[in-house]
Amino acid sequence: MPGLEDLYREIILDHYRSPRNRGELDTPPAVRAEGFNPLCGDEIVVYIDVDDNSIINDVAIGGQGCSISQSSASMMSAAIKGKTVSEARKLIGAFKGLMSIHEGELDGDAAESDRDHGPEADPDIRLGDLEALKGVVKFPVRIKCATLSWNTLAQALGEASPV
Amino acid sequence: MPGLEDLYREIILDHYRSPRNRGELDTPPAVRAEGFNPLCGDEIVVYIDVDDNSIINDVAIGGQGCSISQSSASMMSAAIKGKTVSEARKLIGAFKGLMSIHEGELDGDAAESDRDHGPEADPDIRLGDLEALKGVVKFPVRIKCATLSWNTLAQALGEASPV
Amino acid sequence: MTDWAAVKKDFPLLRRQVHGTPIVYLDSSNTSQKPQSVIDAMSAYYETVNANVHRGSYEIAVKATEALEQVRAKVARFINAPATNEVVFTKNATEAMNLLARSWGGANLGPGDAVVISEMEHHANIVPWHMLAAEKGFELRWISVTADGHLDLSDLDQLLDGAKLLSITAMSNVLGTLNPVPRLAEAAHRHDALIAVDASQYVPHIATDVQAMGADFMVFTGHKMLGPMGIGGLWAHAEILESMPPFLGGGEMILQVTKEGFTTNEIPWKFEAGTPMVAEAVGLGAAIDYLENLGMDEVRRHEVELTGYAMRSLTERHGDKITIHGPSEPAERGGVLSFVYDDVHPHDVAQVLDQAGVCVRAGHHCAKPLLRTLGVPATSRASLYVYNDESDIDCLAESLDSASDIFSL
Amino acid sequence: MTDWAAVKKDFPLLRRQVHGTPIVYLDSSNTSQKPQSVIDAMSAYYETVNANVHRGSYEIAVKATEALEQVRAKVARFINAPATNEVVFTKNATEAMNLLARSWGGANLGPGDAVVISEMEHHANIVPWHMLAAEKGFELRWISVTADGHLDLSDLDQLLDGAKLLSITAMSNVLGTLNPVPRLAEAAHRHDALIAVDASQYVPHIATDVQAMGADFMVFTGHKMLGPMGIGGLWAHAEILESMPPFLGGGEMILQVTKEGFTTNEIPWKFEAGTPMVAEAVGLGAAIDYLENLGMDEVRRHEVELTGYAMRSLTERHGDKITIHGPSEPAERGGVLSFVYDDVHPHDVAQVLDQAGVCVRAGHHCAKPLLRTLGVPATSRASLYVYNDESDIDCLAESLDSASDIFSL
Numbered sequence A, B: 001m002p003g004l005e006d007l008y009r010e011i012i013l014d015h016y017r018s019p020r021n022r023g024e025l026d027t028p029p030a031v032r033a034e035g036f037n038p039l040c041g042d043e044i045v046v047y048i049d050v051d052d053n054s055i056i057n058d059v060a061i062g063g064q065g066c067s068i069s070q071s072s073a074s075m076m077s078a079a080i081k082g083k084t085v086s087e088a089r090k091l092i093g094a095f096k097g098l099m100s101i102h103e104g105e106l107d108g109d110a111a112e113s114d115r116d117h118g119p120e121a122d123p124d125i126r127l128g129d130l131e132a133l134k135g136v137v138k139f140p141v142r143i144k145c146a147t148l149s150w151n152t153l154a155q156a157l158g159e160a161s162p163v
Numbered sequence C, D: 001m002t003d004w005a006a007v008k009k010d011f012p013l014l015r016r017q018v019h020g021t022p023i024v025y026l027d028s029s030n031t032s033q034k035p036q037s038v039i040d041a042m043s044a045y046y047e048t049v050n051a052n053v054h055r056g057s058y059e060i061a062v063k064a065t066e067a068l069e070q071v072r073a074k075v076a077r078f079i080n081a082p083a084t085n086e087v088v089f090t091k092n093a094t095e096a097m098n099l100l101a102r103s104w105g106g107a108n109l110g111p112g113d114a115v116v117i118s119e120m121e122h123h124a125n126i127v128p129w130h131m132l133a134a135e136k137g138f139e140l141r142w143i144s145v146t147a148d149g150h151l152d153l154s155d156l157d158q159l160l161d162g163a164k165l166l167s168i169t170a171m172s173n174v175l176g177t178l179n180p181v182p183r184l185a186e187a188a189h190r191h192d193a194l195i196a197v198d199a200s201q202y203v204p205h206i207a208t209d210v211q212a213m214g215a216d217f218m219v220f221t222g223h224k225m226l227g228p229m230g231i232g233g234l235w236a237h238a239e240i241l242e243s244m245p246p247f248l249g250g251g252e253m254i255l256q257v258t259k260e261g262f263t264t265n266e267i268p269w270k271f272e273a274g275t276p277m278v279a280e281a282v283g284l285g286a287a288i289d290y291l292e293n294l295g296m297d298e299v300r301r302h303e304v305e306l307t308g309y310a311m312r313s314l315t316e317r318h319g320d321k322i323t324i325h326g327p328s329e330p331a332e333r334g335g336v337l338s339f340v341y342d343d344v345h346p347h348d349v350a351q352v353l354d355q356a357g358v359c360v361r362a363g364h365h366c367a368k369p370l371l372r373t374l375g376v377p378a379t380s381r382a383s384l385y386v387y388n389d390e391s392d393i394d395c396l397a398e399s400l401d402s403a404s405d406i407f408s409l
């Protein structure tokens, strides 16, 4: 449909149709965090299993939501699996950087969110497939869908490995 | 001043400048009632002394207010002194009849106030000087000034001689 | 015969385009569009009358006060309230419900008491009770909703036993279900409970008579009935309002204030602290004029017809792919069509429809407990009003095809 | 140099006549008139953008949400708030004060605690505390007002001893007195109390900086600052807002709702239950644009000049007959002139002035405790804003002659 190609890229639809790392993990050893998008009712559950070397050994995603929140969660799970906690945190920053242009405006707190999101996206961080979600910024309401799993991951990381 | 002749008739200004029955009465035997106009801060105190034959032996007016509320109270006091409670009640009805055309509208409860005010003004009731206040209906906000003492009188009568 | 094409032309927003295509507005349960007469009435108010009310003796202050109070009388007539001073203006239905809960509920509810609501309530008729129950320790009881979207009244007497209030929506904002308010009122009264009616979705669409309903309280909101945002109201019997403590404190609602305390003004002003929304009241008055001019029975007839047309067209075109929730008989429901389309998430449905200019809401519609009962996390919702016509429905039905195309799973 | 004559022309209502004579509007402390740009912004919103916010993913819903949130950012900037999400929209200043009292006060005040206010407060900053004190059993303490209309701060430390909150007006709506807010904030904080500032009369007239004030809370109201009725707000530090329980319950303010309970949304939405007044927010945004375009310093300069002119002309023409309450130095006060004229009752003064087209308010100005202190039951009040000029003052001064003529005692 003209106008929506930027949003519904093929790779996004692929992750939506075949979500990676779907399921649950035993807690403990894994930690579990839950996120809501009050706008549309999307719910996401993120499980991560972090070992003693701060490596994310395993990750699982539960909950339900739209194509954007589900594919974002799926891509995220693939991207962080096997990474260290600190690498995952950098990835969160980078992904939010990709999204933040509009997220702030939408919430009406551009100033604040700039501050929150910390330094500009680290050029060393490679987002890979996740770049496909870039088109979401043209659809401000959907940014919250895209970032839902990432905010939930941040919560889970906070619990698994407090800074 | 053109436009205000209807409101500030000479007889009204006379009662304002030389209020009748100004003062207080001992309670008991008199009863005392207080009224407020929340709009402008006018306060009125009505004292009535009713004897065993239900005759209003004495009346006194306290408080402060604008020319309309003060003159209305003064004329009222003169009109009810020596009258029976039931005559005074009829006078209240008649005076409110004189005013009610607009009072209801102002409160936005014309329907209600019609009901409250009971039967149409009794043709036998002579308002005399009080007729001078008729011009007040052209100034809807001032109707509450004109009726303040009358509502307070109704309260006092209710206490002195419950129906 | 109403000229519905002319009606549509009265709404300036419906002449605009989005994404290069004419707008098709199907989200009136969320908020309605405004006829030019409502917009102009508010502008005219600010251009010629604007002043604060109940406070000034000068010409425009008197006119502003009259404007406000005349709309109060108009609202009272529109809902057939016994008296004008029984209508309290609030900023929306939500504030009205909170006023009712905090003032009446705060004074009358405690441990051992119960309030009955239903699973199909809007959050505005749930959260205030959760908040108050946490403070006062009464019980919140729930009328269940059946699979076909009706209240399950089989255990109503049990639920009402010992309850002090039944607070219920007249029409579901998700399912369109019209609840049997007079019967519920009769049951509540039989149990010495009062009944509050959330008529936010009812007043805009169906001739409302609080006395025929048997209601003790009723709330409504202006922006869903062609009026502006920022105004709504609570109606209750005068004796009940008089017995209630004040809600918000400040100017207007007092008779006397000293350093030691205060006394309250008469109803309804006792509940209207601060400068009221006079322009919005004027807009609401113009909205009621507009609706009365159409005739509420005619409005209802139009919507039932269109609802029937929508249910038929959607089912014909999309068959098993579409599930429309709620009562199946158009005459037994309002023009609110919550649907699930294939496996496509409602958020994606709404996005695809937007691209075709079609505005529907996707989500939980502020009725999360109901969605849990229905077993769906979200729905898409198309809702109708006076300015909608068959072409709007056709456009909705057609553009759903694209959702299939993109998301064919 | 600002062209003040052109400014006046921006206000359509000021072109009308009353009683056959041009209107002279001198009641801006009560409510302000609106420039055409504000009126048009709201019409344009309804004609092209109107939709409910935070709920829809379609084009106009996104635009409506952006419109609302951009005004939040604009307000934050206008009062120099540290962050946008610290601005909560309410229907007026009164609701904002009740939010503060009930939510923060309800959670933090109990027996043994004290709240300090002053004798010059508007009822909006008195009655909510009376109501809460009756429920929670804390003490309400009063800063006295001196004969010349200033706060008597001689026993401030004593009053603040053990107090949890100082809630004070930045500018008196009766006397025009400008209170030393930064000094009061410093004193409050020294006693571990918070400070709430009622800036309803301040924000419209003087460049406002909540951080320079040292405030913890600040309330304001849109209709006194060229904006529409039906919108106002509360600002508070994010940490404070986050610590506060919700105020009204309903849609928007929740994250999750179940039959068992609910969780709240993030600030500021946690405090904005129900459909917000988006059009009014848009109008408020246009009002801020208008004021910023003039420049708040220029606005203040104009008003100080005009206040000086008014005090001089009234005294010159009416000598001992007129008593103007409040500080005598124009630069130390706002453009609010409460006066008593001879023995003529203020209500009669206002009536006579109205006949000459001059709009002033007569009464207690929702500040009954202050009037008791001043020893007058009522005053007449002329108040100034950007659209007033010397001719308005001349007209006021002249028409007071008629009051003498009619009521010469």
Ligand SMILES: Cc1ncc(COP(=O)(O)O)c(C=O)c1O
Residues within 6 Å of the ligand: C251, C273, C274, C275, C276, D029, D030, D092, D093, D094, D095, D122, D124, D125, D169, D171, D172, D173, D198, D200, D201, D221, D222, D223, D232, D366
């Ligand atoms: C100092 C002050 N505080 C509060 C208010 C209340 O404002 P609103 O009526 O808009 O709530 C006013 C105005 O009436 C005021 O002058």
Ligand SMILES: Cc1ncc(COP(=O)(O)O)c(C=O)c1O
Residues within 6 Å of the ligand: C029, C030, C092, C093, C094, C095, C122, C124, C125, C169, C171, C172, C173, C198, C200, C201, C221, C222, C223, C232, C366, D251, D273, D274, D275, D276
């Ligand atoms: C049934 C019902 N009740 C209450 C409300 C709340 O209305 P408002 O947001 O205007 O307060 C709504 C609409 O959102 C509704 O549909």
